Amino acid sequence: MSSDRPIVFIVDDDESMRRSLQRLLRAAGIDHQTFASAQEFLAAPLPDRPGCLVLDIRMPGMDGLELQTELQRIETPLPIVFVTGHGDVPMSVRAMKAGAVDFLLKPFNREELLAAVHQAVEKDRGQRVEEGRLAELRSRFDSLTPREKEVLAHVVSGALNKQIAYELGIQEGTIKVHRRQVMEKMRAESLPELVRMAEQLGIEMGST
């Protein structure tokens, strides 16, 4: 069951830090879950809600940056707000380049944290929306027949019907029919839209 209320996942090995973050989020009325280590977090089932990670970097075992890499690997694009007592430029650059939402140095004030959390949650929301849309597109695409998929690929590459007919060795008229089917199934209103959809789906020009 998914919900729209955001949830923040706190991962920090320092108990005192965890409690203070909990208290702060409680005061701000934000739901949260806490984990003492990256492993603990990875092992836990995540609720289907928009959220973000508030992540310490220096931890025994897997540290924050490694968790970031791991989450990317398993394609869990949860937005991360790094909070750390140790801040050097290379580390922060690395974190940000790898897609962190923010990199906060302890001690930070609540505005900083809550703003970052908000930003991260919004990003997650956005991501989720995007994901939904993409999933929809994917299902639409999956509903296409193989021939239709071929036609789609050629259409978005800018080829004329005549050229596509020649390429595929079928009648132009048949092409037109396929084209109409594709537009309908994909629910694209225009060719440019279809092209955008194709881009989003990662369909290469001229390929199936």
Added chain:
Amino acid sequence: MTDASAPAQAEQLPLLESLLQSDLGLVCVFDRQGRLLRWNRNLQALFPRPAGVGLSELFGAEAARDLTAEVSARGSLVIESPGPGAWLADRDRRVAWLLHQIRDVGLTVAVGLEEPRRKRVEAALEQRLRFQNLASALSARFVNLPARDVEGEIAAGLGMIGEFFQLERCTFAEVRPDTRRYQPLHCWVASREIPVLDPDTRQFMPMLTERIRGGEPFSYRGREEIPRNWVHERRSAEAQGIRAALMVPLKVGGSFLGALLIDSFARERDWPTGMVEDLRFIGGIFANAVARRRAEEQLAGSEKRVRMITNALPQLIAYVGGDRRYRFNNRAYELWHRIPAEEVHGKTMWEVLGESIYARVKPYVDQALTGVEVRYQLQVPTGKGQETRYIEASYIPHLDPAGQVLGFYSLVQDITERKQVEMEVQRQRDELAQVTRVATLGELAASMVHELNQPLAAILNNAQAAEMFLADDPPDLAEVRGALADIIADDQRAGEVIRRLRALVVKGDHKVDEIRVNDLVEEVLFLMRNDAHLHRFTVTTRLAPELPATRGDPVQLQQVLLNLILNGFQAMSTARASGELTISTTRPASGELEISVADSGPGVAPELAEQIFDAFFTTKREGMGMGLSICRTILRAHGGRLWVESPEAGGAVFRFRLPVTREQPHVV
């Protein structure tokens, strides 16, 4: 009146009777008329018929004239007369008469003593008196005589006895120990004709020495009295023309020093016992003087030698008696105390050192005078005002054979330069230790920042949360209380970190304290924790339970452990495998504790195992190379040691041992 009763009356006087019986001079009794009534044997010998002898025959015409009247008038009388009777022929003989009238009976007793005998007795008495005077005079001359004057006095003394005893030649000869050769030191002769013995000659008289060495003089009346086997002595006497001689040994205590040799050339002669004894007596005076002179010379010689050596030394060398007065001191005292060295002698210690310095050294002086050897150091002002110097003094008691303290030897040296160097070295060590501490601290900075940040950030979060809860309507006080409790706890955490940090940086007096090594390890690990996590090292501890405590400076020992752990981290960060650091505490022997730090790094090559403890040795690019050298110094100062081992399994193990002790270590 002559009456028949007169002799009877005379008989009644016992004294008179005993006089008449005695051999004492001439005794007679005569009456008022001058008729001889009684006489003694001696008088009988002078007159064939004493009965008819008249007063004028006894006393001489002159004296006899008014004799009886005078005696009556005066009662006693002393007169002189020529020798009566048979003695008259001898002009030299005179008699001194004591006449005494016995009133009641009208008799006069006359006792006459022959002059020559009296003279002889008198002369003998006078002679004795003169000798006594001579001996006294000689003795007096030698008493308190400085050693250098002894020779002169002996020469003069020989002259005196030569004349007194009317000798021809008198020689004072010294015998060197273990030889029997006599060296004639002084020779007196009565006249120019008599040969003087040359002081450069040596007379070899072995038999004589044997004879007189025991103390008995030897003499001979004539040369034939010299024993036949005294070959040397006979030959010598012949050669010199000595007719008679007397040899008086000079002994002091058990030592045979020499002899007085009295020689007669003119004729053979006797040596009267009295004279020999007198000469022995005089000889004794000379011998004592010589013995004293020799002792003084020896003393002066050895004292001279001692002085020569001690004056060359810069130290203050002295001998102080039990009365705390200087008995000996070398020249250095002049330089230090600005008193001429000679004037120090006899002065008390407080007169020479001054009241304030004496007050400070008095306890040591007291101790030395109880027979205990003491040594101490002192800072003293010098005459120049500002300047102070450091001295080190040793007092060595001087005991007599019974163990009584007679005084003490004092040796004082100026150790200012040495002290200054010591202090400079100490100062540099402190600086270096401080620098190392700070350098180590720099390496920990990152960990420290993190250590402090955690509690600070948590405090801020809690405080801000509390604010928000308070702004609620109604305020959630339970949450606020919770927040405050957490704030307090975190603040204390931060404070602890600061305290540990501060302890590492503090320079200055090191306190010696009891140390439990397991606690030490825990404290250091507290500081190292984050560093370990950062590097992904595992730190394991194996702490033996119930270890005894040791004493030392906890800060310094923490420093050592910190250094070793950081080195371990450094070593392991170069290796590819994951780092494992193991810290163990054990008790390898009953008097020792051991802490070891084992890393899984590349290890230390055996040939470098000692070199790495040298100052300035480093393989790290930015390293100063001071760490291990200072660690070793710290361990040494604690009575322990530090070394490295390379176990077969790889890596390096640094071990250091500390004594389980009650003593205070000398803190570096």
